[in-house]
Amino acid sequence: MLWAGEAGIEQLSIDAKHAEVSWGSLWRPRHYEGHSEPQHRWQASVTQPADEPKFGMAPLAWGTLKAAAYALLFAIPLALGAAIHSACFMSRQLRHRLKPTIEMMEAMPGVVIGFIAGLVLAPYVERHLAGVFSLLLVLPLGMLFGGWCWSLLSPSLRQRLPIGWAGLWLMPWVAVLIATSLALSPTLERLFFSGDLRLWLEQTLGLDYANRNAMIVGLAMGFAVIPTIYALSEDALSGVPASLGEGAQALGATRWQTLWKVLLPAASPGIFSAVMIGAGRAVGETMIVLMATGNTAVMTWSPLEGMRSMAANIAIELPEASVGGTHYRLLLLSALLLFVFTFCVNTVAELVRERLKYRYRRLEGGS
Known part of the structure; x- marks a missing residue:
């Protein structure tokens, strides 16, 4: 570079190896060639030499949080519900057999879950989309209806179907609800969506349906996160002194009042830690x-x-990135951001857990 100064023309050398990116350009929308408005884009590979690579990390961060959010939305209710039932209502004999089985699910490799989700679950959901959506309504209402029917049974029949073994005798009823919803999927599409739910979503709501989407990721990754949240939450609930619950029931509280007012608050530090550990697993999941x-x-x-x-972006692009280049450095930055995010989440979780533990220490100590 030539520069005209007071001493005459001088030649300056500028070493800016990665001038195409900055901290602001990574997170703010940029105006790329061929687009009328600034956009968030990540496109490291280009097809023509004249094209410019697009290094916007906002879509990657958004995708990470989106996948974790949908996984936790699926996993937390099921895992906490199973932990509450296992620790507070399930018979001891069934609990000793069921808990190790659920914990063994954590040993299943993520690549196997991803393979099944991508090649089996995704096409099946696409063929029965209306039935899958109907399950969101049918399962909760069906479970409530099943509980209401159980309450109408005679005392002798209720003794044969004790609440402690509900995890077994409710399984056929849940299977009937799922099979009915999926079998009625074509009928639901024909009656309410003109025979094609995907076309109806696109024309009416402007939603495009991708074969492999966030819903599939939420189901698959939620399945992988459930054992972690369940095991830690169940241990936290089982660790609450039995005298607390017995004392509440002796004072006239029902089993549900004892659960919500005594057991869950006392076990809340462990439950919160379980959810945060599950969130860390979901954020870092790759395969x-x-x-x-x-x-x-x-x-x-x-x-x-x-x-x-x-x-996932690191796993895809790191083998092809040139060492020392801008692309390579940004992938390492992504790994560092994942580490920092996980570290911050675990730190906050530990601080909140200690605060909750201190709050309920008197209650546990007084028992």
């Missing part, structure tokens, strides 16, 4: 997101569209 989604770096809340997480 499930890699195989069960389309790996498209888009920013949308729709569960019917895909995403690309930071961990």
Whole structure:
């Protein structure tokens, strides 16, 4: 570079190896060539030399949080519900057999779950989309209806179907609800959506349906997170002194009042830690997101569209990135951000757990 100064013309050398990116350009929308408005884009590979790579990390961060959010939305209610039933209502004999079985689910490799989700679950959900959506309404109402029917039984029949063994005798009823919803999927599409739910979603709501999407990732990754949240939450609930619950029931509280007012608050530090550990697992998961989604770096809340997480992006692009280049450094930055995020989440979880533990220490000590 030539520069005209007071001493005459001088030649300056500028060493800016990575001038195309900055901290602001990584997170703010940029105006790329061929687009009328600034956009968040990640496209490291280009097809022509004249094209410019797009290094916007906002879609990757969004995809990471989106995948974790949908996984926890599926896993937390099931895992906590199973832990509450196992620790507070289930018979001891069934609990000793069921708990190790659920904990063994954690040993299943993520690549196996991702393979099943991408090649089996995703096509099946696409063929029975209306039935899958109807399950969101049918299962909760069906379980409430089943509980209401159980309360109408005679005392002799209720003794044969004790609440402590509900985890077994309710399974056929749940299977009937699921099979009925999926079998009625074509009928529901024909009656309410003109025979094609995907076309109805696109024309009416403007939602595009991708074969591998956030909903599939949430189901698959939620399945992988459930054993962790369940095991830790169940241990926390089982660790509450039995005298607390017995004292509450002796004062006239029902089993549900004892659960909500005494047992859950006392076990809340352990339950919170379980949820945070599950969130850390969901944020860092790679193979499930890699195989069960389309790996498209888009920013949308729709569960019917895909995403690309930071961990999956590292697994895809790191082998092809030139060492020392801008692309390579940004992938290492992504790994560092994942570490920092997980570290901060675990730190906050530990601080909150200690605060909750201190709050309920008197209650446990007084028992």
